[in-house]
Amino acid sequence: MASTRLKYLSLSVLVFQTTSLVLTMRYSRTLQADGPRYLASSAVVVAEVMKIFTCVLLVFKEHSYSMRALNSILRQEILHKPVETLKLAIPSGIYTLQNNLLYVALSNLDAATYQVTYQLKILTTALFSVSMLGRRLGVYQWLSLLILMAGVALVQWPSESAVTPEKEAPSAGSQFVGVTAVLVACCSSGFAGVYFEKILKESKQSVWVRNIQLGMFGFVFGLFGMLAYDGERVRESGMFQGYNTVTWTVVALQALGGLVIAAVIKYADNILKGFATSLSIILSTLISYFWLQDFDPTGVFFVGAILVIVATFLYGYEGKPTPNPSRA
Numbered sequence: 001m002a003s004t005r006l007k008y009l010s011l012s013v014l015v016f017q018t019t020s021l022v023l024t025m026r027y028s029r030t031l032q033a034d035g036p037r038y039l040a041s042s043a044v045v046v047a048e049v050m051k052i053f054t055c056v057l058l059v060f061k062e063h064s065y066s067m068r069a070l071n072s073i074l075r076q077e078i079l080h081k082p083v084e085t086l087k088l089a090i091p092s093g094i095y096t097l098q099n100n101l102l103y104v105a106l107s108n109l110d111a112a113t114y115q116v117t118y119q120l121k122i123l124t125t126a127l128f129s130v131s132m133l134g135r136r137l138g139v140y141q142w143l144s145l146l147i148l149m150a151g152v153a154l155v156q157w158p159s160e161s162a163v164t165p166e167k168e169a170p171s172a173g174s175q176f177v178g179v180t181a182v183l184v185a186c187c188s189s190g191f192a193g194v195y196f197e198k199i200l201k202e203s204k205q206s207v208w209v210r211n212i213q214l215g216m217f218g219f220v221f222g223l224f225g226m227l228a229y230d231g232e233r234v235r236e237s238g239m240f241q242g243y244n245t246v247t248w249t250v251v252a253l254q255a256l257g258g259l260v261i262a263a264v265i266k267y268a269d270n271i272l273k274g275f276a277t278s279l280s281i282i283l284s285t286l287i288s289y290f291w292l293q294d295f296d297p298t299g300v301f302f303v304g305a306i307l308v309i310v311a312t313f314l315y316g317y318e319g320k321p322t323p324n325p326s327r328a
């Protein structure tokens with residue numbers, strides 16, 4: 001019962017985190033910045049540090065705030081098990097690659113095409129869950145995943161007012177590069193998520209220790225990325241140039257995202273994570289309409305939103321009669 005509570009708690013926190021992150025990012029874009037813009041590569045490194053720090057605190061709490069226990073668990077699990085630790089370099093490296101691919105995609109595609117195509121990750125995640133974890137999905141569940149994908153695609157379909165005529169349409173060549181980058185990112189997102197789920201569910205080790213291992217590699221890869229892309233600017237004005245309260249909020253929400261995704265993968269699964277993020281896309285769009293008034297929902301949006309909600313219920317419908325041990 002406690003695990004069912006944790007499952008829904010982690011899924012709800014993910015909806016809250018994704019919604020707040022989207023809204024804060026939108027809000028930060030409407031703000032007039034008067035200094036240099038913060039470096040995205042530095043934000044990635046800072047978010048990794050925040051994640052590691054929080055996970056260390058959570059492990060500390062798990063061991064009744066004993067410094068000795070914390071010290072010994074970190075030594076035993078991280079330093080003395082280099083092979084286990086190295087296993088986490090795989091999802092971490094793939095996530096780093098994925099974050100860069102999405103950057104390539106966004107530079108070559110318009111935001112709507114990017115977001116709509118990226119929803120294919122719902123299907124790649126299901127395919128990897130079936131092939132790597134042996135999960136069995138019924139006909140209704142496959143159908144609900146297709147409906148979910150179509151629904152999110154419609155929700156993110158650009159409205160006519162959002163099309164900016166002055167912006168040049170991307171060339172066929174860059175469209176190809178962009179779509180290829182998103183398709184590879186869909187595969188990497190599905191694979192890395194399911195690989196991390198496999199590691200978590202195959203061992204009894206605390207999810208927070210696993211996240212420290214993942215974060216350590218994320219930090220190293222991120223640091224290399226920052227020095228390679230923005231080394232010159234970091235030497236000139238430091239890695240915290242352009243940081244303001246909104247930047248810190250975005251970075252903290254991103255770090256929280258990593259922690260919540262880990263909890264969702266542990267207590268629920270990667271497929272349910274897709275439903276939670278899809279619902280939060282609808283929620284953030286509606287809040288943005290009522291609060292920021294920067295969005296005009298169209299009929300297509302409502303059809304998409306209804307499809308996402310129908311898909312969510314349909315997925316749970318067949319999930320109950322055939323209990324699946326890995327979904328507990």
Ligand code: C5P
Nearest residue numbers: 095099189190211214257258259261262
């Ligand atoms: O698009 P997708 O759902 O694959 O994105 C997952 C994101 O969550 C990645 O940016 C990855 O860096 C992050 N993540 C994390 N910690 C985890 C799992 C994923 O920070 N344990």
